[in-house]
Amino acid sequence: MYHPVRDCITSLFLPHGFPDSVSDDYLEYQLWDTLQAFSSSVTGSLATHALLRGSGVGDSSATVTAATITWILRDGTGMVGRILFAWMKGCRLDCDAKRWRLFADVLNDLAMFIEILAPVFPSCFTLTVCTAGVCKCIVGVAGGATRAALTVHQARRDNMADVCAKDGSQETLVNLAGLLVSLLLVPLVSDSLWGTHLLFLVLTGLHLYANYRAVRSVVMETLNQSRLAIVLEHFLLEGQILRPAQANHKEPLFPGLGSQVSVDVGVSLNAVVSSVSQLNLLQKGNDCRYLLGWRRDTGGLAVVLHRGAGSADVIRSVVHAEILNRKTSCSDPARYSILAETHRQVSRMFPDFCHGLRASGWVTDRNLLDSDDWRANWDINKGL
Template structure:
């Protein structure tokens, strides 16, 4: 009878955290959470934890791979914190902390030299590789962590080579500066991927809170480790290798868990070549699983996007050979062992994807073992370009519809285009 006397007025929910109902009982409005009271207390505790360490609206406000990535990222941050403690202790010992004969001036000079070379390394690396960090975020993220472990290993060994101490710590400082640029930039790229409600700042802030909590836990463990490893190089190295293995494994699992829905060169090449093979379009999950997270050194014909016209055309005849039809959004050719693409100023994102598919097909034909005898005659190159135009004209539109249906984001890409844009005369003129 009590329930019969209640009059339901409204219901509400807070994301996926739970739902509440408003009802009138004995002339008063009551708000009650749906579910048991015990569950309500538990959900309240979990809700506080989520609000402190997870983005608002989780899990709807982030990508599906967010939780798995953050779990492994937390593991790697914890192990890196412990490894960093061992490296810091070695560095302090190397500059003379605890040595009565060491001078403050000598320690200061060593520290300044390390920081100065690190600053130069940061500038040079950002100049040379800054534009690559978006398109190859997974690879550079893993590379940064491997380099970070290498730098810490050098810092641990440095005190045992006093004659080369300054050189070793300066090189380690350069490595760590590169880690700072690559790690920070790729983290920003992954945050763009994870944000689903234009909430990059919130995700980044909560990631900082998670990292701070992990570092605090690492600090507490480090306080117990320091007395054990002091003046015990064997234990120091043993623990460092243990933490490093855990760190690298967690980083590998973290980058492998990321499922990006935008095309870079690797993912587009995987999906496009599979489509040419059996007309099947791979989903983002399948393509990301096939994408390698290590830098490859196998011999392939490189692709250069957004080059100057002179990279392709050396004569009026070359321009006529490069033009396939009127109003082409891009030109493509083979020069100096590279597949080069010139982009027109009005080219759309779909034109960029088309040009990349075009270049991938030519690159695969020229790369061993697909090509047992390299193509050396320029005329043969142009014949291959014309053949590829015919293939692209018949297959690209169905392919584009297929990738959109499979869940790929074709409104933007992570292809590494340079800034050159060329306007050329049409073939008829």
């Protein structure tokens, strides 16, 4: 049946071909994302009000020059923070998009809280504003990059631009609604410090909850280290492969949580091997396109990839690292014999594991295992 109003709203705010043109988790994610954007818009108005008051708006003794200098310092420190954060964490944002998305929203709330507190400490106003500016610029990098990663996941018909554009339309509408509500609420609490803080806490609680639900609703079919560790653990215990929805539901969303092994994938051969004899030990029993060993500098597990290694080889190397980590440590004198033993174990179980991944809906022709670009060349058959 033709519904002109519904069809008009759908064409304005949802991607063409919805729901078939997007992932199954699209609608639930967007609903929670809309709620968090609305609460963030209102708290942003509170923060802006506090910054303007702290800058001297309404104060006859304040000068335009002082306010301009404060804003310049705020923008400048934020730009430096943006560059440094992108340099330090840029390659990790794709691998843990959901975790960094939630991190960005928590940091954004912290930045607005700092801005609201800024007028309370006028002697430290510039320092406080600059700190908040750095936080917000980091939010811009982390939030924007992870939003792009989630858009790639949601777009199922090579329609990433359309999904991104409609997301922008939704956000614009929500921000407009937030501005209208702010026009009503901000004058009511503008003269009350406690009222401002109470409203901020209520909206921040709503914002964080909506963000958590939004991120938790995302079901990604590509494997990162957290999801691979969860799937592998269940396979070793139960002999079954978890489906993407089951593993994503168990994926930790906060830093420091999760039991995945720390392994550097795609390091240079020199980072692991110092002699020909050591190379022979790593190749013993090894018939695959990677060398698993221990870094010479830190002692942590690391993987050297063969120049012919594909996505399945990368997944296998991390699976091997997870299994090896359960059986040995970097100081174990028998670690090389245990390494050869685990090579045989992985050779037996990985074909069934990889087939189960594909049958359960996981994508194996690409991954999010944070592999570096180093590649080496050696005789694969030497370990046979």
